[in-house]
Amino acid sequence: TVAATCQRCLEAFEHHLDIPIRLLVGVKDGTVMDGPGLDEFEVWELSGDTVRAVDFVEESLIMAMPFAPMHEFDESCKALHGPVESDTPDTIRPFADLRSKMGK
Structure with a gap:
């Protein structure tokens, strides 16, 4: 084990x-x-x-070794539920302010 x-x-x-x-x-x-x-x-x-x-x-x-090890046939093993809090926005727009930085 x-x-x-x-x-x-x-x-x-x-x-x-x-x-x-x-x-x-x-x-x-x-x-x-x-x-x-x-x-x-x-x-x-x-x-x-x-x-x-x-x-x-x-x-x-x-x-x-498995790539993603998990409990086998265990009733107490439940996936995490609920929203995941994050400080980053859902959508990342890397070129959103490019026009203003180029002066146009």
Whole structure:
């Protein structure tokens, strides 16, 4: 589980991630890694001699996180209602006073 903020109600919650990792690590040597059954694996080609497991875990976590996390099937999670107060006008007219600034 990872800490996340619900995009519907803006409350913090624990988001459960279930990440099955099937990884095939190879070395970049100019040959194409191809063959039967390889489509079931995540293929990473390395250019160096060292492998950092944290890179694989980090990439898997980032790709598994939803773009907009929300509570799942929670009755208490409601969208925020009511008007949103803002100091900016609804319509922005960037060229509204251009004529007066040009002196015409």
